[in-house]
Amino acid sequence: MTHPLIDLQAADTLADQLRHRRDHLPERDVVAAARGALTDWERRRDALRLRLAELDAAIERAEADAHQIDVHKARLEKQMKTVIAPREAEALQHEMATLDERRGALDDAELEALEEQSEVDDQIQAMTVEEQPLRDALDAAEVAAVAAEHQIADELTGIASRLDGLRAAVDASLLDRYDRIRKQQMVAAAELQGHRCSGCHLDLAPGETDEVKASAAADGGVADCPQCNRLLVVR
Ligand SMILES: [Zn+2]
Structure with a gap:
């Protein structure tokens, strides 16, 4: 027959081990990893969404600028019809050429932005399929961790009630x-x-x-x- 002190120590040691296991649950590491993967995914998606918003704004700006140039050019064309002095006509032509150049550059920039916009859109679409599996993995990891914690809590409760009797047996x-x-x-x-x-x-x-x-x-x-x-x- 073992000494009651040794029985008490054995129960306390078991409780110590359970508490240590509870505080270092591998299931919690899995939860942290799953959460990290989801956070990383969200960060990448948010960065793409931000880029999309920037491109939208750039396209809008380019279109507004292009419209202004068109209005300006129409005015110059009208003016051109009333001009008689060749030097004045030359100056107007030069101004219109400059506008055409700017208009061309704007169109190029808008086209580039539109292309990138469609690429970023595709990237976001491609990412979307990853979202649910990442969320499911996190949910499953949480469930497993909570179950493991409950099991340990139950075992600790059992030991706690046994400890009362074990302590009562020691002087x-x-x-x-x-x-x-x-x-x-x-x-x-x-x-x-x-x-x-x-x-x-x-x-x-x-x-x-x-x-x-x-x-x-x-x-x-x-x-x-x-x-x-x-x-x-x-x-
Ligand atoms: Zn010793």
């Missing part, structure tokens, strides 16, 4: 010593196995072993490990 002053050591290190109670403390895994000198055994015999089977100060149960 009050011994329990106090155990709790104090537990604040410093997770394993507070160990067994003497031959000459070795199962807490620090160090061998005791033969003299120390004898002292531990004598001390334990006088104190309900429990002594202090001279190496690590843990409670050492001697059977």
Whole structure:
């Protein structure tokens, strides 16, 4: 029969391990990775949408500018019909040529923007098919992580109710010593196995072993490990 202190330590260790597992759940890493992938996708889509808006604005601007040039040119053409002086006609022709040049450059820029607009549109369309799988993966990862957390929480609840009984079986002053050591290190109670403390895994000198055994015999089977100060149960 094991000492109640060792049973208590075993239950506490199990709870420690469960809490550690809960705090380092691989399922949470999967959630983080899935969320990262979705965020990355959204960032890329938003950048493309922004580019699309810029192109829309540029096209609109080019069309407005082109319209103004057309209006200006129509006015010059009208003026041309009333001009008699050759120098004046030459000046008007030069002005109209400049307008044509600007109009041409605007058309080229608009065409370029239209081409890019259709490319960016295609890119956004192509990306759209990736969205649902990314969202599904994130949802599934969340569900798995929550399920894993619930399972651990259930196990911890089970241990917590067992701990009450286990603690009640340990002598009050011994329990106090155990709790104090537990604040410093997770394993507070160990067994003497031959000459070795199962807490620090160090061998005791033969003299120390004898002292531990004598001390334990006088104190309900429990002594202090001279190496690590843990409670050492001697059977
Ligand atoms: Zn020890």
